[in-house]
Amino acid sequence: MQPQINAQTLIDTAKMLVAGNKGLLAMDESNPTCNKRFALLGIPQTKELRRAYRELILTTPGLGEYISGVILYDETIHQQQQDGTSFLKTITNGGIIPGIKVDIGAKEMAGYPGEKITEGLDGLRDRLKEYFQMGARFAKWRAVIAIGNGIPSRGCIESNAQALARYAALCQEAGLVPVVEPEVLMDGDHSLDQCYEVTESVLRTVFNHLDSQRVMLEGMILKPNMVLPGLTYPKQETVDEVADATVTCLLRSVPAAVPGIAFLSGGQSGQLASARLNAMNLRFKSRLPWALAFSFARAIQQPALEIWQGNDANVLAAQQALLHRAQCNWEARRCEYSGEWRVGEQGSGGVGEYLNSFIHPPVAQNSAGILTPDS
Numbered sequence: 001m002q003p004q005i006n007a008q009t010l011i012d013t014a015k016m017l018v019a020g021n022k023g024l025l026a027m028d029e030s031n032p033t034c035n036k037r038f039a040l041l042g043i044p045q046t047k048e049l050r051r052a053y054r055e056l057i058l059t060t061p062g063l064g065e066y067i068s069g070v071i072l073y074d075e076t077i078h079q080q081q082q083d084g085t086s087f088l089k090t091i092t093n094g095g096i097i098p099g100i101k102v103d104i105g106a107k108e109m110a111g112y113p114g115e116k117i118t119e120g121l122d123g124l125r126d127r128l129k130e131y132f133q134m135g136a137r138f139a140k141w142r143a144v145i146a147i148g149n150g151i152p153s154r155g156c157i158e159s160n161a162q163a164l165a166r167y168a169a170l171c172q173e174a175g176l177v178p179v180v181e182p183e184v185l186m187d188g189d190h191s192l193d194q195c196y197e198v199t200e201s202v203l204r205t206v207f208n209h210l211d212s213q214r215v216m217l218e219g220m221i222l223k224p225n226m227v228l229p230g231l232t233y234p235k236q237e238t239v240d241e242v243a244d245a246t247v248t249c250l251l252r253s254v255p256a257a258v259p260g261i262a263f264l265s266g267g268q269s270g271q272l273a274s275a276r277l278n279a280m281n282l283r284f285k286s287r288l289p290w291a292l293a294f295s296f297a298r299a300i301q302q303p304a305l306e307i308w309q310g311n312d313a314n315v316l317a318a319q320q321a322l323l324h325r326a327q328c329n330w331e332a333r334r335c336e337y338s339g340e341w342r343v344g345e346q347g348s349g350g351v352g353e354y355l356n357s358f359i360h361p362p363v364a365q366n367s368a369g370i371l372t373p374d375s
């Protein structure tokens, strides 16, 4: 039977996901991705250790103070704590909203060498119904766009945007808030300007398709990349420059009706991701139509995973590290993250320096068309 869903429920859930300066914790790594991260640290790649790791995350005391929603993977949503409590119960008892990744991965795109199309639309309506009945209240679908020689192509951008929009429409029909994730990858030697152009084009295309598929913007969350130079590009802009380029791009391409934007971290260090989120909120908060939040996986989990090492004796220390990164991002939303940042770390331009110099400044535009706070 079709659940009784009204638009207001979707709107309320979307608002809750970005309320209270909290954000999302993505812990929806597919088994191959989770295994890859375990293998790098010498952790055995077994179903039981994946379960134990997810239990570590979900039983972190106080997680719900900073995290509004967690994104699970299909294997995880069916699992329990060692004491038999279902993970879904653990999550809701902690005041957190359960979500679920519903795409089945980015596959090579026929006819488009070097590009990918995300699959998972077939049978999606039934899977969404099942996840809703289990208790999930939001979902995630990730499209990946690579920048390289002659790519991304229009064909790749359009196909991925259309799939994202069809997924989002099905989610809303099923009562799940869609988290729409078009990720422009950091890998490569492209400049920040190239990332800006591609990201803007991708977001405009995604919102055109969301409109065509009649997706209610008030009942969704956008999960984009930050606008960053490629990992191997020689010039790495400062935290403030990244913040200005990212917010400019979003202001020009994301309708004000969207309640929240929750960034992916994409391979940035936890500190950089927090510092950049802090800078965006600090420099632009007074003129943003949407909440600027986070939906990080690696930038919250990585230190905890490195401490845990698959060893029970390290669970408490790992949980502390996880909670710390969650809190850092909550602080970044409040423009209060000054944390572990040091001048000289990738990106330079210490947060501390400008924390003292900008308090909700008015915004001007520089000669390159990028918005900047005009102190």
Ligand code: 13P
Residues within 6 Å of the ligand: 026, 142, 181, 264, 265, 266, 267, 295, 296, 297, 298, 299
């Ligand atoms: P990262 O923050 O590690 O990029 O992961 C976010 C995510 O959910 C990717 O789909």
